[in-house]
Amino acid sequence: MDKIPILKMGPFLLVTVQVDLYDRLALGLESDLVAMINKHESKGVLIDISSVNIVDSFMGRILGNIAQMSRILDAHTVVVGMQPAVAITLIELGLPMTGVHTSLNVEKGMELLKEKLLDTDEPGNNSHDNSE
Amino acid sequence: MDKIPILKMGPFLLVTVQVDLYDRLALGLESDLVAMINKHESKGVLIDISSVNIVDSFMGRILGNIAQMSRILDAHTVVVGMQPAVAITLIELGLPMTGVHTSLNVEKGMELLKEKLLDTDEPGNNSHDNSE
Numbered sequence: 001m002d003k004i005p006i007l008k009m010g011p012f013l014l015v016t017v018q019v020d021l022y023d024r025l026a027l028g029l030e031s032d033l034v035a036m037i038n039k040h041e042s043k044g045v046l047i048d049i050s051s052v053n054i055v056d057s058f059m060g061r062i063l064g065n066i067a068q069m070s071r072i073l074d075a076h077t078v079v080v081g082m083q084p085a086v087a088i089t090l091i092e093l094g095l096p097m098t099g100v101h102t103s104l105n106v107e108k109g110m111e112l113l114k115e116k117l118l119d120t121d122e123p124g125n126n127s128h129d130n131s132e
Numbered sequence: 133m134d135k136i137p138i139l140k141m142g143p144f145l146l147v148t149v150q151v152d153l154y155d156r157l158a159l160g161l162e163s164d165l166v167a168m169i170n171k172h173e174s175k176g177v178l179i180d181i182s183s184v185n186i187v188d189s190f191m192g193r194i195l196g197n198i199a200q201m202s203r204i205l206d207a208h209t210v211v212v213g214m215q216p217a218v219a220i221t222l223i224e225l226g227l228p229m230t231g232v233h234t235s236l237n238v239e240k241g242m243e244l245l246k247e248k249l250l251d252t253d254e255p256g257n258n259s260h261d262n263s264e
Binding site: 003004007008009010014016019050051081105107 | 135139141142148150151183237238242
């Protein structure tokens with residue numbers, strides 16, 4: 001496999017990570033996602049990692065990078081379907097996952113993104129909180 | 133990878149095929165999908181094959197099987213994101229893809245499923261056309 005497919009779903013993009021994110025694949029995903037956000041003016045990115053059993057610092061960093069890149073382009077990132085063991089590993093590795101929101105599953109993640117979309121649509125609310 | 137993740141999105145299920153569907157993986161996907169349709173009473177299955185470059189008769193048969201199994205459980209199957217070369221190969225292989233609907237992308241596929249959902253919701257329309 002040479003690239004991870006990115007699915008457009010309304011104002012959001014959906015990525016299902018099913019394989020190990022080795023170097024080239026991860027960099028390709030980053031650039032593809034940024035290009036897609038730019039092209040479709042997407043407001044949110046959903047990354048499903050339900051089939052990821054093993055996480056390392058590289059994977060954690062990639063997710064953090066994607067979230068920060070998306071945020072600059074005014075899109076929120078929600079990582080969904082994280083397995084409990086992966087959550088434990090991420091914390092034990094000391095990875096902060098800055099700017100990454102999480103939800104239990106795709107549906108809840110999409111609800112979260114819709115809420116964020118409504119929040120930013122409200123007049124007078126132009127804050128871009130990166131500290132979440 | 134030992135299984136392909138199935139994402140629940142409202143009344144539909146979404147599967148992104150990113151790797152070769154070898155024997156065990158394909159059988160696992162079939163049984164997982166049927167179990168998910170049963171559990172969530174799903175009305176449609178979306179299968180994204182946009183990252184599938186090479187298709188063989190086995191893959192074609194698996195897609196046909198999934199569509200027929202889903203149909204028995206009252207769910208429609210839409211295969212989306214098929215690459216032109218894959219469409220050519222499927223026809224040249226003489227695979228009928230019985231019961232499989234196709235759409236260009238996930239959004240159009242979801243619209244198609246929503247139309248089908250409305251069609252079957254209408255009173256007096258209880259036909260189950262398998263010949264499509």
